Amino acid sequence: MDKKDLFNIAKDAMKHSCASYSNYNVGAALLCKNGNLYKGCNIENASYSLTNCAERTAIFIAIANGEKEFEAICIVGGKNGVITDYAMPCGACRQVLSEFCDAEFKVYVGTDENNINEFKLADLLPYSFDKSKLGE
Numbered sequence: 001m002d003k004k005d006l007f008n009i010a011k012d013a014m015k016h017s018c019a020s021y022s023n024y025n026v027g028a029a030l031l032c033k034n035g036n037l038y039k040g041c042n043i044e045n046a047s048y049s050l051t052n053c054a055e056r057t058a059i060f061i062a063i064a065n066g067e068k069e070f071e072a073i074c075i076v077g078g079k080n081g082v083i084t085d086y087a088m089p090c091g092a093c094r095q096v097l098s099e100f101c102d103a104e105f106k107v108y109v110g111t112d113e114n115n116i117n118e119f120k121l122a123d124l125l126p127y128s129f130d131k132s133k134l135g136e
């Protein structure tokens with residue numbers, strides 16, 4: 001499973017996006033360290049703030065299925081499903097990913113399978129708030 005595979009799986013996950021309000025469709029493909037894979041999409045709601053992003057959908061499904069260790073995620077998105085730019089994860093998703101993924105966890109964003117950018121989670125959320133602040 002390489003980043004191109006993850007990109008194509010994330011693109012496939014976009015098909016299930018429920019984005020009736022923003023029309024910005026997002027798909028995510030989350031790879032676990034054990035090789036298992038989970039797809040997610042954004043799910044909007046008429047009560048806008050209840051919207052769930054694609055990345056959080058993917059990681060919540062994975063955790064609910066017993067997954068504990070995560071390798072990488074690929075996120076793709078675009079208005080009306082057309083990918084023209086990188087779909088960078090929002091702040092809320094960076095925070096949620098950092099709760100369950102280590103600093104080396106890779107975040108891929110791409111516009112096509114030959115144009116994929118790679119980030120480390122720690123670089124996307126420096127100086128984060130985490131459980132160490134709670135004395136855990």
Ligand code: THU
Binds near residue numbers: 019022044051054
């Ligand atoms: N969205 C995601 O799915 N992931 C992000 O990291 C950023 C935003 C979704 C939420 C909403 O359905 C739409 O994109 C527009 O904000």
